[in-house]
Amino acid sequence: MLVPLYGFLRGDTIGMVVLVHDHQTIADVAKVLQQAASVRVKPAARARVYIGTHALDPALTVKAAGLGALDRVDVVQEH
Amino acid sequence: MLKRDQWLDLARKLDWEFSYVGERDVFPDVVSGTPWLPQAAWKDWDEPYKTTYAEYVSTQHAKDASVYAVRDAVGRIEDYRKLDASWLNALKLHSATLPLAEFAAVVGNLRATRFGRDSAWRTMANFGALDEFRHTQIPLMVMHELVKLDPQFDWTHKFFHTNDWVAIAGRHLVDEMLTASNPIEFAIATHFVFETGFTNLQFVGLSSLAQAAGDRMFEKMVKSIQTDEARHAQIGHPVLLTLIKHDREYAQRLVDKWFWRSWLFFAVVTGFAMDYLTPLEHRRQSFKEFVHEWILDQFQRSLDEMGLKRPWYWQQFLDALDSYHHMVYASAYTYRATVWFDFAMPGPEERAWLAQKYPKTWPQMDPIWERVAERWRESGPGVEWHTHGATPVTFCSTCQLVLCGGTPAHNTARLHAHEGRKYFFCSEPCEWIFKQEPERYAAHKDVVMRILTGEAPANLLELLRKSFGLTQDMWGKDVARGNYRWLEAQIERHKEKEVA
Numbered sequence: 001m002l003v004p005l006y007g008f009l010r011g012d013t014i015g016m017v018v019l020v021h022d023h024q025t026i027a028d029v030a031k032v033l034q035q036a037a038s039v040r041v042k043p044a045a046r047a048r049v050y051i052g053t054h055a056l057d058p059a060l061t062v063k064a065a066g067l068g069a070l071d072r073v074d075v076v077q078e079h
Numbered sequence: 080m081l082k083r084d085q086w087l088d089l090a091r092k093l094d095w096e097f098s099y100v101g102e103r104d105v106f107p108d109v110v111s112g113t114p115w116l117p118q119a120a121w122k123d124w125d126e127p128y129k130t131t132y133a134e135y136v137s138t139q140h141a142k143d144a145s146v147y148a149v150r151d152a153v154g155r156i157e158d159y160r161k162l163d164a165s166w167l168n169a170l171k172l173h174s175a176t177l178p179l180a181e182f183a184a185v186v187g188n189l190r191a192t193r194f195g196r197d198s199a200w201r202t203m204a205n206f207g208a209l210d211e212f213r214h215t216q217i218p219l220m221v222m223h224e225l226v227k228l229d230p231q232f233d234w235t236h237k238f239f240h241t242n243d244w245v246a247i248a249g250r251h252l253v254d255e256m257l258t259a260s261n262p263i264e265f266a267i268a269t270h271f272v273f274e275t276g277f278t279n280l281q282f283v284g285l286s287s288l289a290q291a292a293g294d295r296m297f298e299k300m301v302k303s304i305q306t307d308e309a310r311h312a313q314i315g316h317p318v319l320l321t322l323i324k325h326d327r328e329y330a331q332r333l334v335d336k337w338f339w340r341s342w343l344f345f346a347v348v349t350g351f352a353m354d355y356l357t358p359l360e361h362r363r364q365s366f367k368e369f370v371h372e373w374i375l376d377q378f379q380r381s382l383d384e385m386g387l388k389r390p391w392y393w394q395q396f397l398d399a400l401d402s403y404h405h406m407v408y409a410s411a412y413t414y415r416a417t418v419w420f421d422f423a424m425p426g427p428e429e430r431a432w433l434a435q436k437y438p439k440t441w442p443q444m445d446p447i448w449e450r451v452a453e454r455w456r457e458s459g460p461g462v463e464w465h466t467h468g469a470t471p472v473t474f475c476s477t478c479q480l481v482l483c484g485g486t487p488a489h490n491t492a493r494l495h496a497h498e499g500r501k502y503f504f505c506s507e508p509c510e511w512i513f514k515q516e517p518e519r520y521a522a523h524k525d526v527v528m529r530i531l532t533g534e535a536p537a538n539l540l541e542l543l544r545k546s547f548g549l550t551q552d553m554w555g556k557d558v559a560r561g562n563y564r565w566l567e568a569q570i571e572r573h574k575e576k577e578v579a
Contacts, residue, residue, distance in 0.1 A: 004531060006473050006482075006503060008490045013447060014410035015473035015482035015492050015503075017527055036470035039413045039454055040447045070501040072494050 003062055004069055007033040010076045011041045020062055027058035029067075033075045044077035087129055093198040094118055111194040112263030114326045121321060124197035126313040135206055139213065142303050146217060149299040154221060156228050158296070164421070164558050166292045169356035171231050171420035173285065173297075174222045175238035176249055176348050181214035183257035187269060191262035191314070200314060204262070207311035214304050221300055230552055234419035241548035242535070244526050245347075245418055248479035251523065252344055256337070263318060267330070268337040270315030274308050275381065277341050279373045280349045282308065284364075288353065291361035316381075323385060332515065334382070335390040339508040342396060343403070343478045350404025354436075355422070359429055365436035367400045392508045395491075399484070399506075401440040405433075406483035409447045413468045415555035416543055423558045424451060426565040443487040456570050460561035469539050474525035476502040477509035484509075497521055 007018045007029070016036045020029055026049045034043035049056045051073060056065050067073070097105060108115045130138075159167065188211055191204035222235035238246050256268045282305035289298040322330040346366075353366040364372070382389060390396065412422045425433060425448055434441040451466050458465035473482040473492070484505035485491035493504045497517055504510040513520050526546075529535035535546040543549045 004527075006492070006494075008482075008492060010489075011443075011446065011487045012490075013406040013444075013483055013487055015490060016468075017471040017473055017530075036468065039466055039468050040409065040450055042450055042453075070503075072492070072503075 003067060005029065005067060006070060006072045007036070008072070008074045009033050009037045009041055010074065012037045013040060022063040022067075023061050025058060026056045026060050026062070026065055029062065029073060030058070030075050033073075034077070041077075044079060046078040048076050048078060050074040050076065083131070087131065090131065091129070091199045091202040094122065106194055106196060110190070110261060111196060112261030114322075114329070116196065116321070116325055118196065120325065121197040121200070124200050124317045124321065126199065126203055126317060128203070128310050128313060130203075130206060130310065135209070139209070139307075142306065143213070146299060146303050149296060150221060152295075154224065154296040156224060159225060159228055159294075162294055163292060163358045163361075165356045165358055165423040166294060166361075167229070168420040168422070168558060169285075169288075169352035170222075170294070170297060171229075171234065172348060172351060172356070173281075174218050174232065174235040175419060176245075176344075178215045178218040178235060179239040180249065180253045180257070181211045181218075183253040184211040184269065185215065187257040187260060187262075187265045188311070191265060195262045195266075200262075200266075200318070203311060203314050207314065210307035210311050213307065217300055217304065221296060231419050231421075231555075233553070237548065238419065242529075243418065243547040243549065244474065244479070244481075247526065248474075249344075251479045252340060255519070256340070263322060264333060266315050266318035267322070267333045268341075270312045271319050271381075272315075272334060272337040273341045274312035275315055276338065276378045277345050277374060278305070278308050278312075279377070280345050280369065281305075283373055284349065284369045285352060287363065288357050288361060291363060292357060319385060323387070327387075331387055334387060335392070335508075336512050336515070338378075338390050339392065339396070339506075339512065340478065342399070343480060343505075343509075346399070346404040347407055347480065351408055354404065354433065355408055355425065355429075359432060362432070365433075366404060367436065370400055390508075392506075392511075395507060401437055402444075402486050403483065405437070405440065405444050406486070407481060409444065409451075410472065410481055410483050412557075413451065413466060414472065415557065416463070416467060416539075416549070417547060418555045419549065419553055421556050421558040424448070424455070424561075424563065426563055428565075440486055447487065452566060452569065455561045455566055456573060458561070459570070460559075460566070462561070463556055466557070466561075471527060471530060471537065471539075471542075473503060474527055475505035475509050476523070476525060477504055477513045477520060479523075479525055480505060 001022045002019050003022050005018050005020060006015050008015045016033060018029065018032045018036055020032055030047040030049050034047060102118060103115065185208050188204045188208035192201050192208060195201040195204050219236060222232050225232040239250060257265065260268060282301050286298045286301045319330060350366045353369060379389065411418065412424065415422045430445055430448055434445065454466045474480065475482055482490065482492040482503060482505050491506050493507065493510050495502050495504065495510055498521065502513065504513065524532065526535065530537045536542050543554060
C-alpha cells in the first residue's frame with residue numbers, strides 16, 4: 001500500500017510529500033526524501049528518520065514503524 | 080446658505096429610529112457582526128476626513144487624470160522594455176495579486192455600506208467601495224498593455240480565476256477577509272490591520288523601489304492608490320475603539336488573527352520584490368529593515384493608544400522577519416514553473432548583501448543557493464529542470480501557503496488532528512487561528528488534499544497544465560535562464576580545475 005508522508009529534511013526550506021510503500025524500509029524513506037529535496041540539499045549517504053524526537057530503526061518497514069498516511073517524519077543527514 | 084461644516088453632518092449622520100421594524104431586524108447579527116450593540120453604542124463613530132460626495136468625485140477625477148497623464152507619458156511598452164527583467168517580475172507578482180483582491184474589497188465595503196452600524200461609517204464605506212473599484216481598474220488598465228510585451232502579464236486578471244497554489248492561498252485570504260467577513264471583522268482586518276498596518280509596505284516601500292528602478296508608472300499608480308487607502312483605512316480605528324469598549328478580548332483576538340494572516344501575505348509579495356527581484360543597485364533597505372521602520376513602530380504605537388497588547392506570537396513574528404520570505408523564495412525558485420512570473424537567482428554579490436542584512440539566518444540559507452548554483456553548473460544554462468523539483472510540496476491548512484515556517488535547521492510545521500482528519504500548519508499562529516474557528520476552515524482542501532482525493536493530478540506537469548492553468552510560455556523560469564556572468568565564470572573555473 002502506498003503511504004503519503006509529510007517529510008522535512010533538516011537543512012531544507014520546505015516540507016515535501018513523499019510516497020512510499022508500506023513494505024519499504026525507514027532507510028528508503030530517508031533516501032526518497034533526500035532525492036526529492038536534492039535540488040536544494042545535496043543527499044548524504046546516511047540519514048536518520050525521526051518521529052518527533054524518536055529515531056526510527058532504519059531496517060524497520062514503514063508499516064512496522066507504525067507510519068500512516070499524512071504522518072510527519074523528520075530526516076537528519078549524518079555526515 | 081449653510082457653510083459646509085454646518086450641513087455636513089446632516090448628510091453623513093442619517094440614523095433614525097425605525098417605526099415598523101426592529102433595529103435588530105434591519106441590522107441582524109449574522110450580517111452586521113457581533114457583538115450586536117444598539118445604535119446608541121455607535122452614535123459617536125467618527126473619522127477625520129468627513130468627505131462629501133462632491134468633494135470625493137472632484138478629487139478622484141483629478142487623481143485619475145494624473146494617472147492617465149503618467150501612463151500616456153511613460154506607460155508604453157517601449158518604456159517597460161528599458162526596465163530590468165527582475166523588476167518586471169516583481170511587477171507581475173504584485174499586479175496579479177492586487178486588482179481582483181481589490182475587487183473583493185469592493186464587496187466588503189459594500190456590505191459595510193449597508194450593514195455598518197453608524198451612517199457616517201456607511202457613508203465612508205461607500206467611498207471605500209468606489210476606491211476599491213478604482214484600484215481594480217487602474218492595474219488592469221496599466222498591465223493590459225503589457226500582455227503584448229510578455230504573456231505572463233495576462234495573469235494580472237487571470238490569477239484569481241485559477242487553482243494555482245498562490246491563487247488558492249490568495250483567495251483563501253481575501254475571501255475570508257473581504258468577501259465573507261461581517262463589517263466589524265472586515266473593518267478591523269482590512270482597515271485597521273491590513274491597510275493601516277501593512278500597506279505602507281506596498282505604497283511607500285514599493286513605490287520608492289519603483290522610482291529607483293525607473294518605473295514611473297508603477298510608482299505613480301501605487302502612490303495614487305495610497306491616497307485613497309489613507310482615507311478609507313480610517314474606518315478601522317473607530318470600529319475597533321467601540322469593539323474594545325464592549326468586548327476587549329474579541330478585539331484583541333481579531334487583531335492577532337489578522338496581523339498574522341496579513342504578515343504572511345506581505346512577506347511573500349513584498350519580501351520577494353524587495354530582497355530578490357529588485358536589482359541590487361536599486362535596493363535601499365532590506366525587507367526586514369523596511370518592516371521595522373515603516374510597520375512596527377506605527378503598529379505598536381496604534382496598539383498602545385488603544386490599550387491593546389502586541390499579538391501573543393510577537394517574538395515568533397520578529398523571528399520570522401529574518402527567515403520566512405527567504406524560506407519561501409528559495410523553495411519557490413525550485414518550483415518556479417508552478418507560478419506565473421520568473422525568479423532571479425541571487426549571485427555572489429546578492430548573497431553577500433543578504434548575509435549582511437540577515438546575519439542571524441543567512442548562514443543557513445546560503446548553502447541552499449550554493450547547491451542550486453552547483454546544479455546550474457552541472458547542467459549549464461537553459462536547462463531549467465535540473466534546478467527544479469518534481470515532488471509535491473506541503474501546504475498549511477490555514478494560510479494555504481507552503482510549509483516554510485522557521486529555518487532550515489528547524490521547520491516550525493505542526494500537525495493537528497480534527498474530527499478524524501490531519502491538518503498541517505506552517506506555524507503555531509496558523510494552528511491557533513484554525514483552532515479558534517475550525518468550522519470556518521476544516522472543509523477547505525489544500526493542493527495536497529486535492530491531489531490525494533483525485534481532484535488534481537499528482538504528476539507535476541499535469542498539475543501545472545490542468546489545475547494551475549499554466550502553459551510552458553506562461554510558467555515561471557529563471558529570469559536569466561541560468562545565463563549569469565558569475566555562473567559562467569564559475570563554470571570556467573571548474574573546467575580549468577578538472578583539466579589541471
